Amino acid sequence: MIARFPVLLAASLWMLLSVLGAGAHADNGIADEIELSGRLSMETRLYPKSSAHPGQRSHASGLAVEATAYMEDDEGRSITVTPFYRYDAGDPDRTHADLREAFVLLYGDIGEDEWELRLGVDRVFWGVVESRSLVDIVNQTDLVEHPDEKTKLGQPMVHFTWSGDWGALELFGLTWHRERTFPGRRGRLRPGLVVDHGLTSYESGAEEWHLDLAARYGGSFGPVDVGLSVFDGTSREPTLLPTLADSEFVLAPYYEQITQFGLDTQLTTGPWLLKLEAIHRAGLQNRRLDQYLKYEEEDYAAFVAGGEYTIYAVWDSDADLSLIGEWTRDGRGRWATNAFENDILLVARLGLNDEQSTEFTISVLESLSSSSRVLSTEFKRRLSENWFLHLEASAYVGIDEDDVVYDVRRDSYIGVNLDYGF
């Protein structure tokens, strides 16, 4: 992945320069002003329990930096470039670089409507719920960043949007499939066997160059927001196949061709947000081994349904208390490839609405089909104009041997993040 980064960077810089060159012939060209901003993040994670797998360290400390360069011309055309780098002293596989963004953005009018084109590496988010990213599929998960799977790798794409009073229709052409990142041998929060990226294989003969297609319609109808999406191409989630390599068992990622239909919708009424995300996915393997010791391919549906209720000015203070409840269900049941086959997430979040934007969160993810339970707590507070503090702790409690997250049962952790924004 790191070896690929210079290639990716070079490609995007080339693209950037050719656009700059083209811009010079236009009336005004790209503005000479480049806007720079970013975030430097110092992080320490401590794992109080001894490791479940050999070689794992009990702490991880490091630095991450994400910086954005932005240029815009008088017509509103712009170029955005956002490189990212993380250094981790505990796990060499967590040390990684990524080009989060490197795209050209153009837009204009079509009669009363509007078009927008984004060309290059970008990140796209779909969805409404808090517990997991179910519908969201355009970008690969940068799993080493955080086990919540919400950090994404940059994805090369052509992204066209046509929007109007009726909503927005987005069309995507995606290629250069990005491999999911996994912690290495020394890292925590990983499967029992190490994932070997050298053994990655694809169902498609075109491998990572397969052209994936996606589309989404999103609209607002009074209090209801609706998104309908379809994706056809290389799965972002790999099937991890135990393989013997150099007299050791490792996991070989295998990326299949899938078709996914997605729905995400939210009803916003008074203090209530009611949410639903659902998918139907075809072409992916489950966790059940058949008679040839191969995983079975299974078409399935999954959903997350829930809501958020906010009490404003709680206890006669400026604070808001949000209560979130979500039920996640995966039609594959115990053969599901993730931890959300039948779970309830409960969250209480207290935002003080003070000058420091202080926020406390506690949550529990409770399995309805086993004794597994994940408890989490978070604290966020601005320290000054540029500094921001983020503390978190997660505990894996009573994890069943049969559970997907059994491998991380001893990886309860405390994390401290100190961010500097510039």
Place this chain on the structure above:
Amino acid sequence: MIRVTLPHAALALSAILLAAFVWAGEPSVGHAQSAEETGLEIATEARERQKGFGNFTASLNMVLRNKRGQESKRELRLKVIEVEEDGDRTLFVFDRPRDVKGTAFLVHAHKNDADEQWLYLPALKRVKRISASKQSGSFMGSEFSYEDMGAVEVEKYAHRYLRDEPCGDLECAVLERVPLSEDSGYSRQVVWLDRGELRTQQIEFFDRREAHLKTMVIEDYEVYLDRFWRAGTITMTNHLTGKSTVLNWSDYEFGTDLDLGDFTRTALKRVR
């Protein structure tokens, strides 16, 4: 809840009775207006004078001061477009503090329905529809609430004229307005409008317990396009906490090339 709806119902009833009385009794000669009618007339006229600006952009710098005089700063930009027969659409883009840089907030205000609001979180590239019930909540930790930041639609209040009195060098009409929304954090507001240009000079805010919660003083008005008065400095003082917030407006620009397409969820994602 009841405290809002009851006076409103009473007002509506008295307006109906009054209308019936006027219609029956005095068809030709002008009658003495009720305080409610005068209040509504002044508020409507003040709002009418604000109409027709089309769109504008401006920069906003907020200085939050606590009881001990410690300051913290916020910087944001905003874009506003007028919508025919409906509330304005406003886009706020945050620049400072740095942890919220790039965060954007889109409001589609409506005259009769609940407003629609979306928040753009740049770290996740996520657009989140948020509840418009958060009206009474603090805007960026300041003494301004979300409802204080929005444009004032006449339809959202019941008005009553109180008196005329001098306000600084000017002569002001003093109105009382009662928010009709249950989500409002106020039981009522007292508003000073100068008689000449009907610009808001001062507002006193009373909370649901009828305590005088905050006072807003509006200064340094300048006129744009010969018609539209915009404030340079707005100071909000919270009398219960001793905290205050000063809004310094600058870079007002009218008649920009913004159109409704710049106030959609798609546009929210490309905001810088």
